[in-house]
Structures are given as C-alpha cells and as structure tokens.
Amino acid sequence: MVMAQSLFIALKNTHPDCQIDVLAPAWTLSLLERMPEVSKAIVMPLPRGKFGLIERIKLGLSLRSKGYNQAILLPNSWKSAIPAFFANIPVRTGYIGECRWGLLNDARKLDKNLLTMTVQRFVALGLSVDAPMPPTCPKPALTISKDRQQAVIDKFQLMPTPAAPVPDRLAAYTPSMEIKILALCPGAEYGPAKRWPTEYYAEVARHKIDQGWQVWLFGSDKDKADAAQINREASGFCTDFTGRTSLAEAVDLMSLANTVVSNDSGLMHVAAALDKKVIAIYGSSNPGFTPPLNDKARIISLNLDCAPCFKRECPLGHTHCLTGITPDQVLEHITLTQSGRK
Numbered sequence: 001m002v003m004a005q006s007l008f009i010a011l012k013n014t015h016p017d018c019q020i021d022v023l024a025p026a027w028t029l030s031l032l033e034r035m036p037e038v039s040k041a042i043v044m045p046l047p048r049g050k051f052g053l054i055e056r057i058k059l060g061l062s063l064r065s066k067g068y069n070q071a072i073l074l075p076n077s078w079k080s081a082i083p084a085f086f087a088n089i090p091v092r093t094g095y096i097g098e099c100r101w102g103l104l105n106d107a108r109k110l111d112k113n114l115l116t117m118t119v120q121r122f123v124a125l126g127l128s129v130d131a132p133m134p135p136t137c138p139k140p141a142l143t144i145s146k147d148r149q150q151a152v153i154d155k156f157q158l159m160p161t162p163a164a165p166v167p168d169r170l171a172a173y174t175p176s177m178e179i180k181i182l183a184l185c186p187g188a189e190y191g192p193a194k195r196w197p198t199e200y201y202a203e204v205a206r207h208k209i210d211q212g213w214q215v216w217l218f219g220s221d222k223d224k225a226d227a228a229q230i231n232r233e234a235s236g237f238c239t240d241f242t243g244r245t246s247l248a249e250a251v252d253l254m255s256l257a258n259t260v261v262s263n264d265s266g267l268m269h270v271a272a273a274l275d276k277k278v279i280a281i282y283g284s285s286n287p288g289f290t291p292p293l294n295d296k297a298r299i300i301s302l303n304l305d306c307a308p309c310f311k312r313e314c315p316l317g318h319t320h321c322l323t324g325i326t327p328d329q330v331l332e333h334i335t336l337t338q339s340g341r342k
C-alpha cells in the first residue's frame, strides 16, 4: 500500500483534478488516511485469498453509481478484476496477469526486465501505454499531524528522557542533550529468511541505550516473543510497542523516531514514507525489487551467490545472508546517518 502511493502521486501530477478512491483491506485504511492524494477509501469486504465470486460481483454492482472513469488494478489476480468489470468502469487497466483478457480492456504486458521494481510496475499503470519506461517514481510521503503525534505521546506516556537511569549507564549523557529515538522493527511476516537475528537487534539496542538513546520496538502480536527477548537482553530498557498499537498508532509513533532499523518488511516502507533515516536489512529478498523509497535510506545486503532466493526459510539451513551482517555494521550505518554521510 505504501508503494501504491507513488502511483497516486503520479496520477495527481498528471491529472491534478482527478479523484482517487482506493479499494483496500480494512487494515490499510490508516495508511490511506495519511495519503493526501486519496479522496476516499472503500473497504474490501473479503479477506485476502478468498475468491468470493458473488461478493465481488455485488461489490462491483454497488460501485456502478459512482461513475468512475478508470480502474487501475494493482494485483495481478483474476478475482481482483471482477469488481471493476461489474462496476461498468469504462477503462480497466492492469497487467494481463492471470489471463484477464475479458476483464481488462487496457491490458498491459509486463516487461520484467524493463520494470525491475514493484513501484515502477505500479506507476507505469497510471501512465499511457506509450510513455517512456521505466517511469520516474515519486516517493511515498505519509502526512503526520502534530495532534496525532501528541495523542500517541499522551496515550503511551512518553517522556523525552534517556531510556536508562542516569548516571549509572550513561557516561556520555548530559541533561542538555537531545534524546534520540531508535526504532527497531525485528519482525517480517514473510518468514525467518527475512529476519535479522534478535540477539543482533539486542546488541544494537544495548549500544544505543548506553549512548543515551531511547529504543522503541515495533511489530505486531506475532513479533512479541522476539521483541521481549530483545528487551530482556537490553535489561528491559527498551520501550516495547509490539502488539500494543494499531497500525495508525505505530505510524504516528514511528514518525517521532530519529532512525529506524528494519528488516525488509511493511514497517520498513512505512518508515521510508515518513522520511526517516532507515537502515534496511535484506536477507533472502532483493533490495533492487522492493527498496525503501527514501534518499536517506541505507540498504545492507551481503549479495551472496545464493541470494536472492526469495525463500521464507533458508533452503541451505544457515541463513548466512542475515547472520553475516553484524551489529557493528548496523551501528556504523546508524552513526553515518547521524552525520548525514552517504
């Protein structure tokens, strides 16, 4: 969804008066609320993966009265094109995907060698078929308000103080120092071949806490055990938000962070769209395909011969693509982001 914002921005750049409504799963609505290009979000009533032919037809019929001029379909599945077809939308644009000839009437052939990045594939669908490719992709930019930031500060009773007691652990800290916040995102829904080891995250956390930083842990319920381990190894001085926030709150909290260290995950893209200094750690995936779309981002990938294998679990049983990235490397990148150096 974050990458789709590049398409929304590109559409607004070429058609400033166009109205963009987005059909999307309910859990993504808080992201859409933070995209000024989007006029309205329409909740997809079906869970991911469910075919639901009748529901999709009904959804399409319910949208007929809206008078949409064009539907742009980002998923490549056959079922995803059904609502637009039954909504009688005159131009239905998408990649041919699962033989969608009848459902689409502006069917594009995807040249994977030309459009090597997911975001390019999205943006290309908003341009005419004879536009120069690959397209220039505007960077996603989620909008954050001071009110929303204050709301999460109040809710979680956050204080601008060092994470650890002074002066026991903080040789370098003085009370006049600005307190920096390091956000760690140790999860990756995809699988362990995208998750940097928790003990490495913990080492980074300990190091920054000792320098007077606050360290905040982000993730869903599924990441709670990993976050708890990181926090234990950091003597409980992290602020653990895993499983305690809505996505909206996680976005607003992350907007307060100075630097974000993340696996290749949805939160990494959120952090990039918040214009954070992102250290993005890649294992089995390809940073060239779905990079963080942010000039401040730093990508760490070992580019092993076996990578990218795109597997959820390492087929070789060692996950060296991640275990070979050391905490010292990540700390070095954090230091470099602070100095503004590339």
Ligand code: SF4
Pocket (backbone or CB within 6 Å): 193, 283, 284, 304, 306, 307, 308, 309, 310, 311, 313, 314, 315, 316, 317, 318, 319, 320, 321, 322
């Ligand atoms: S095969 Fe290589 S790239 Fe894939 S998970 Fe294992 S070490 Fe990583």
